[in-house]
Amino acid sequence: MIEFIQLLINGILLGSILALGAVGATMIFGVLRFAHFAHGDLMAIGAYFALTVVTVFNLPVLAALPVAMLLTAGLAVGIDQVVYRRIRRVQPVILLIASFATALVLRSFIQMVWGSSNEVYETGIQLPWRIGPLTLKPDHLLIFVAATVLVIGVHLFLTRTKMGKAMRAMSDNMNLALVTGIPADRVIMWTWAIGGALAAAAGVFLGMDTRLHPVMGWTLLLPIFAATILGGIGRPYGAILGGLVIGCAMELSTLIIPGSYKPAVAFAIMVVTLIFRPQGIIKGSV
Amino acid sequence: MIEIERISRAFGGLQAVREVSFTVAEGSITGLIGPNGAGKSTLFSIVAGALAPDSGRIRLQGEDITGLPTHQLFHKGLVRTFQIPHEFSRMTVRENLMVVPARQAGESLLQSWLQWWKVVREDRAILRQADEVLAFLEISHLRDELAGNLSGGQKKLLDLGRTMMTDARAVLLDEPGAGVNRTLLGKLAEAIERLNRERGYTFCVIEHDMDLIARLCDPVMVMANGELIAQGDMATLRANPEVREAYLGTGISGGTGAA
Incomplete structure (x- = not known):
């Protein structure tokens, strides 16, 4: 039971990332x-941007987080303008392959600038808190709180702001969005900015939890897509729920099977979802 | 207001619209009727910028708007609704309206950060406007319902409401009465009349329900086989033998069975 709760805590942590x-x-x-x-x-x-801020200005990670988010948002918008915008009118598969290429470029860029060895934000051992038989690192609480704040922020953005509503409108009914004069180019820029900022936050949290490595994001891509599909593609609230479910499932699976199979668990959930419920677990709304 | 000049459009060998010219006068509710396949919807799509004409011109208040894309026409105040109502199904009714108004401070990446109070103020104004529209259409009780759950008729009201969120001057309604129950139809007709009277909207309406046309529209344009065959008020048109023939077919009125 104790082990179960401990794994659940880890799962929620991974899930929020x-x-x-x-x-x-x-x-x-x-x-x-x-x-x-x-x-x-x-x-x-995004994680490496934060590393630079941390080492150059000697700041705590959490202070570097907004800087990293801003830089990554700018980078995402820039990549879209330079690479994706030109090929948006052609088939989606071309965009997909272009994003593969972008992934390789980004990874090589990281290796060029920061090197390919492991990095950490803070050296030294953090003393975990002991709550009865459970252990909790202060960083974990920090990650969880920060992720919750960001998710609430996204929710407010999507429901309260004009751009958030326009974004939902475009993913809901593209044709109607275009004829009602929703500024598609603006919405696309906003989407990249928000997506980039959130990705940076996820990267920084992952780096805080484990370590920084050029392929740290690539290895997480599969669980992320699994979460996206589980929540119903194009549905932000579904993705949050999907992320938590996949995260918990991956951690809890270690009770039964060896830990090295964690990515396989995410993959299995994705396959099962695609076969039995391709529209995602959330029905109807949002 | 809208001048349609010698518009033609063919699909392959089929001449859907042939040299049609008429004017939708400012402040009028102009009807557009005709049997199925007469070319009414094609003409609408051309006026609304969804289809390019093979030849001919369209002017909006004197300005040539031929071939302009739909969203640009939208900003010029020319709005259309669809035969099958469209909605943002996963957003609430109120959000469906709030997403429409354009040119807002909240759209600019920089401005929204530097002048967030402007964004907040603008958002409040839009919220009030949406609530007024809902009250006008008497669907305030559906405010927080997801648009995807509305009935067909309620979606048509929402379509109409969307046009009220812009500075619409001219509205093209494609079969507003189709699939709408009687009670709601009365409400819809009333909303159209009030928009016309109180806000000075100009309407052009395609409709098969002749009672609705007779109640709302003057003048009425009649199309058949891609051509404009008559125009006038409904009473005159009812007496016009050419119009009756177009609707009933030569087979019945002539008795020759030529078809």
Whole structure:
């Protein structure tokens, strides 16, 4: 039982990181209709941006987070303007392949600038808190709180602001959105900015939880897509739920099977969802 | 207001619209009737910018708008609704309206950060406007319902409401009465009349329900086989043998069975 609760805590932690990545990926899919394969590497580059801020200015990670989010948002908008915008009118599969190429470019860029060895934000051992038999690292609580704040922020953005509503409108009924004069180009820029910022946050949290590595985002891409599909593609709230479910499932699976099979669990959930419930677990609304 | 000049459009060998010219006068509710396949919807799509004409011109208040894309026409105040109502199904009725108004501070990435109070103020104004539209259409009780759950008739009201969120001047309604129950139809007709009277909207309406046309429209244009065959008020048209023939077919009135 204790082990179960401990794994559940870890699962929620992993789940909130996945959720942040999946929300961005699902919004990009909703508005632009293509699976963004460079999303994981966008996460990684966000984590490295934060690393630079941390080492150069000697700031705590949480202070570097907004800077990293801003830089990654700018980068995502820039990539879209330079690479994706030109090929948006052609088949989605071309966009998908272009995003593969972008992923490779981003990863190589990380290796060029920061090197390919493991990095950490803070050296030294953090003393975990002991709550009865359970252990909890202060960083974990920090990640969980920050992720919750961001998710609430996304919710407010989607429901309260004009741009958020326009974004939902575009992913809901593209034709109607165009004839009612919703500014498609603006919405697309906003989607990339938000998606990039959330990816950076996910990357930084992942780096805080484990370590920084050029392929850290790439390895997480599969669980992120699994979360996206489980929640129903193009649905931000579904992606949050999907992220949490996948995260918990991956951690809890270690009770039964070896930990190295964690990605396989995400993959299995994705396959089962695609076979039995391709529209996702959430019915009807949002 | 809208001048349609010698518009033609063919699909392959089929001449859907042939040299049609008429004017929708400012402040009028102009009807457009005709049997199925007469070319009414094609003409609408051309006026609304969804289809390009093979030849001919369209002017909106004197300005040539031929071939302009739909969203540009939208900003010029020319709005259309569809035969099958469209909605943002996963958004609430109120959100469906709030998403429409354009040129807002909240659209710019920079401005929304630097002048967030403007965005908030603008958003409040839009919210009030949406609530007024809902009250006008008497569907305030559906405010927080997801648009996808509305009935066909309620969706048509929502379509009409969407046009009220812009500075619409001219509205093209494609079969507003189709599939709408009697009670709601009365409400819809009333909303159209009030928009025309109180807000000075100009309407052009395609409709098969002759009672609705007779109640709302003057003048009425009649199309058949892609051509404009008559125009005038409904009483005159009912007496016009050419119009009756178009609707009833030569087979019945002539008795020759030529078809």
